[in-house]
Amino acid sequence: MSGVLVVIEQRDGAIGRISWEAVAAGKFLGTKIGVDVGAAVIGAATESAAAQLSAKALAKVVRIEHALLAQYTSDGYSLALEQFIAQDKPEYVIFPHTYQVRDFVPALATRFGEMLISDVIAIADGPVFARQLLQGRLQGSYRHTGTGPCLVSVQAGAFRADALEAGSAQVSRFTPALDAAQIRTRPEPPFRGSEQTIDLGSAQLIVSVGRGIKDAENLPLVQELAKALGAELAASRPICDNGWLPMERQVGSSGQTVSPRLYLAVGISGAIQHLVGMKGAQCIAAINKDPDAPIFEVADYGIVGDLFEVVPALTEAVKAAKG
């Protein structure tokens, strides 16, 4: 076993940013332990993605291609990659931590008697892999002790994709042996959720509310602050899960991505799935009673206190400033 293999995700030939970040993580690890780094792409038409990968400084690019891989299925992807890993014998296999990876890589790892070290945010000497615990309040260091391949997925934003060196990697093809009967699930084409009537994506000022608000009947408190600021109201997932605000106001990995001038987070802890949706804001302010809340890791300004006292005071201060 040797080398690092990065398995990227593509959609119609397009490679998402998190996949490039996985390539960067693979390169980082490969340099650290002094081994070659290759990349693989899975699908029924992988030529375009492979061409983009081959323009980077990689030891090789592999197209794992089969007509039965046209649509993602856990069975199809697990079987295909299981066969390739068995042949290629990489020591490390790196994935972007996407919903697709969550869905099949744990099953793939199990076939090798291994487990996925998921949602990794840093790689230190050892190698030791760091990942968040307790929703970002703590961090754990994990080490692989198994004898098979070590599978790792990396969190969005943890590695920098923009520093990838150019190169010209050899592209090869791998055709897995697949049979339609082995694929037990039948996926239908993706569809959009609710009507999109609010464009949070282009909002300049956003007040966003989280579970700290405790109850739907307390929402007018933040609605008034939003009104005083002339801001759109947004929310973390649990608020929309509870039906207190419509899902189209949800910010995060399964909701909207926003990049306002100001994002004011009220009673939001700052879980990674929320942060990926708002980290791009020009200025972030947070109100939270917990001084150790992870939201303060990304906030420019913070008020540590009870939102039920702070929000009304802030609404007054905004009104006073506006005259």
Add this chain to the structure above:
Amino acid sequence: MKIIVAIKQVPERDAQVRIDPVGKWIEELDVQFALNESDAYALEEALQLKEKHGGEVIVISAGPERAGQVIREALAKGADRGIHIEADDLGSRDALGVARLLAAAIQPENPDLVLAGLQSEDLGLGQTGVILAELLGFPHSSLILHVDVTAKGLKVKRELEEGWFQSIELPLPAVLAIQSGGNKLRYATLMGIKRAKTKEVRRASAGELGADASPVVILEGISLPQKQRSTQILPGSPKEASAALVEKLRFEARVL
């Protein structure tokens, strides 16, 4: 339909956590425990399926003595019986090891459907359900918000990124990892709590299940996250801090 729901007891969300002296886990004596959020949704989905189609809902949890609390809570909400895998050494098992324990206890039950939560709030591995499917040899799907029973098996609604969804058909028996938010959660009624006392909770020890416990991944230590960006914390009373924030937003950040 015989449905098994894997439920985990985790530290309460607002718990103030402290790292233990050996730096391997948190001081558990400090914290209150609760049912993992997505597991509550998995339980709710199971109870609704039973109400529509009949059958039995069995909850299973691996953990120390205290994990009995979440089993009783699930029984009070309407689960029919519980299985408690008593294990004090879960911290030294990896996800594969925990899933092997669960699979060993689930297998003899021959369920039609196994539900797990998508992700535990403490370890956040997001994979025990999928591993369980592989160990049981069942098809699976994860990030599931809604389940319909069809003539051929199941049709489920799966969440994708950025507000997209997808329907997936799969045959039974199957494993689903349930995402939070698909249903409205019920509360236990007084009657439910009373009836729960008469329901069966079978105890199985990790030893008698005979599952392999040697880890392939070990948690070497835990630490506080390194601070990335420095937040300016605005001190004072709510009124003072608010006035200072408005001032900063207008004249320093210039976003108002």
